Amino acid sequence: MLVFVTVGSTRFDALVQSVFSSSVLSSLSEKGYSNIVVQCGNSEFPYVHLLAQGEQSFQLEKDGVAIECWKFKPSLQVEYEEADLVISHAGSGTILDVLRMDKPLIVVPNPTLLDNHQEELASALEQLGHLKSSTTLQLARTIQDFDPSSLVKFPPFDGSKFQNLLDEEMGFI
Amino acid sequence: MGPFHVSVCVTALLILAVCTRIYYILPRSKSFRRPSKSSKHCKLAVFLGSGGHTSEMLALVSSLDFNRYVPRTYIISEGDTLSERKVAMLEAAKAANSESDMAKNGEIYSILTIPRARKVHQSLLTTPPTAIVSLLHCVYYVTIKQYQQTPCPYFADVLVLNGPGTCLTLCLAVYLNKFLGLSAPKMLYVESFARVKTLSVSGKLLHSLVDRFIVQWPQLLKHSGRGEFHGWLI
Numbered sequence: 001m002l003v004f005v006t007v008g009s010t011r012f013d014a015l016v017q018s019v020f021s022s023s024v025l026s027s028l029s030e031k032g033y034s035n036i037v038v039q040c041g042n043s044e045f046p047y048v049h050l051l052a053q054g055e056q057s058f059q060l061e062k063d064g065v066a067i068e069c070w071k072f073k074p075s076l077q078v079e080y081e082e083a084d085l086v087i088s089h090a091g092s093g094t095i096l097d098v099l100r101m102d103k104p105l106i107v108v109p110n111p112t113l114l115d116n117h118q119e120e121l122a123s124a125l126e127q128l129g130h131l132k133s134s135t136t137l138q139l140a141r142t143i144q145d146f147d148p149s150s151l152v153k154f155p156p157f158d159g160s161k162f163q164n165l166l167d168e169e170m171g172f173i
Numbered sequence: 174m175g176p177f178h179v180s181v182c183v184t185a186l187l188i189l190a191v192c193t194r195i196y197y198i199l200p201r202s203k204s205f206r207r208p209s210k211s212s213k214h215c216k217l218a219v220f221l222g223s224g225g226h227t228s229e230m231l232a233l234v235s236s237l238d239f240n241r242y243v244p245r246t247y248i249i250s251e252g253d254t255l256s257e258r259k260v261a262m263l264e265a266a267k268a269a270n271s272e273s274d275m276a277k278n279g280e281i282y283s284i285l286t287i288p289r290a291r292k293v294h295q296s297l298l299t300t301p302p303t304a305i306v307s308l309l310h311c312v313y314y315v316t317i318k319q320y321q322q323t324p325c326p327y328f329a330d331v332l333v334l335n336g337p338g339t340c341l342t343l344c345l346a347v348y349l350n351k352f353l354g355l356s357a358p359k360m361l362y363v364e365s366f367a368r369v370k371t372l373s374v375s376g377k378l379l380h381s382l383v384d385r386f387i388v389q390w391p392q393l394l395k396h397s398g399r400g401e402f403h404g405w406l407i
Contacts, residue, residue: 096366162236
């Protein structure tokens with residue numbers, strides 16, 4: 001099974017470092033995830049030197065997992081589509097995209113962001129059962145305990161709510 | 174009465190008049206509704222605040238009947254080419270699905286570019302000058318531009334807002350129209366889906382200035398006296 005990891009458009013050093021750690025990789029391997037694709041963005045982590053000389057990606061075999069690491073992937077939609085599990089930062093755009101594709105999602109809010117509302121969104125959606133929220137330190141544990149079938153299906157986009165709101169306001173209905 | 178007293182009196186009267194006018198143009202209770210429109214069309218303006226803000230706003234706009242909300246004006250921040258591309262994609266997709274001649278004629282949407290009121294990481298000290306430049310652009314588009322053309326068009330019937338900062342300068346420009354008694358769009362503010370427990374800075378600034386203030390998490394209603402919650406809109 002395939003895991004896709006993304007940190008968004010900037011960087012999230014602690015999340016990439018955690019994903020490359022032996023504890024997280026062996027937890028993934030135990031759960032049957034043999035391949036992972038990582039979009040690391042501009043993050044700093046121990047293997048980042050493998051990306052040197054203008055290379056866009058590198059491959060690595062570690063703790064029983066085949067890792068493919070990209071600086072930036074052109075289209076994330078394709079990656080979400082192919083993945084059996086997505087691990088990401090808690091940006092609202094990524095969360096919506098992944099949940100709308102009915103993919104199991106573990107988010108790690110980035111605590112270094114100044115105006116941190118990632119944490120709020122992650123725990124609110126976790127309480128509703130749509131995803132699992134974790135931290136860089138607890139990620140291995142979260143993966144071990146994670147049961148994708150226990151997640152609550154996220155409602156599809158319903159444009160009629162805003163349509164009705166504006167139509168009513170503007171006197172069309 | 175000396176000249177000093179006269180000027181004090183005049184100033185006091187002026188301030189009173191301005192305050193009365195501002196009080197008069199502030200939004201009333203939310204039960205107020207514009208009477209049914211005689212026109213079949215509604216001129217729509219949408220502020221696209223880049224990144225996640227743009228995605229959310231365009232998702233909302235995509236749900237609308239484009240034959241009804243026409244023409245459409247998208248307001249973006251300077252240098253935000255990604256939002257510009259996303260607008261073109263949405264408009265092309267809608268036009269492809271539409272039977273109407275209007276959609277195929279082009280000229281049904283436009284993009285206005287406004288300098289950012291405050292750049293990311295810009296220090297608070299240097300914000301006022303850039304905010305003023307941004308405000309002047311907004312005033313030009315919202316207030317002045319329409320009087321340079323005949324027949325005189327108006328800016329929009331409704332302006333949909335979401336963060337960040339630059340949307341405040343747009344809102345202020347609309348208030349200038351209201352203050353002067355010129356045509357002014359209704360303003361709808363939709364707080365981001367990402368805001369669960371605390372309003373964004375733009376939300377806090379705008380919540381008593383806009384006609385409808387819509388949040389996507391009920392927890393936010395505690396903070397905003399005039400807020401509305403209709404479930405997740407996106």
